[in-house]
Amino acid sequence: MSAKNEPALCVESGEKIVVETYDCFLNQIESEKTAYHAIDWNQINPATGPVYVEGAEPGDILKVEIKEIELDQEGTMVT
Template sequence: MTYKISSDSYIYSFSKDNQPVLSVKSGDEVEFETMDCFSNQIQTPEDKLEFLDWDRINPATGPIYVGGAEPGDILKVTIKKIEIGDKGVVATGKDLG
């Protein structure tokens, strides 16, 4: 089975308390839509670093639950394709970049 997870489903930290947004079984395929490291807060050259919400940095899409996986298991993941967006962000500033 193939699934897709939208970038609307994200976390900013890993915790056993995070609820899975999807449950899969071994062999299923999942397409992850992701945000950039700034949670897509910078969209134009006019968007400035001083206006960023620094609590919204480095989002991760998910999490997912893999049926049958147990603590300590090693899961093999195959990345079949990566599609990049039409713009990128590089940040520079005092003590940054």
């Protein structure tokens, strides 16, 4: 397994976890003064994880329930 695919977290089946994520720009935009050309477009849409579930095997179906989503105080977009 390459380092790129190493689990960010290992959990037991049924365990509840909290995941804190980046925004879709990997938090590169810090204010309205961030220049469009300063954004590294190879770093957008980062994923969180992977999460390794103890006992899960390739081909297994996993059920994931999102219990709550908390949004930050501000949002970001580029036009």
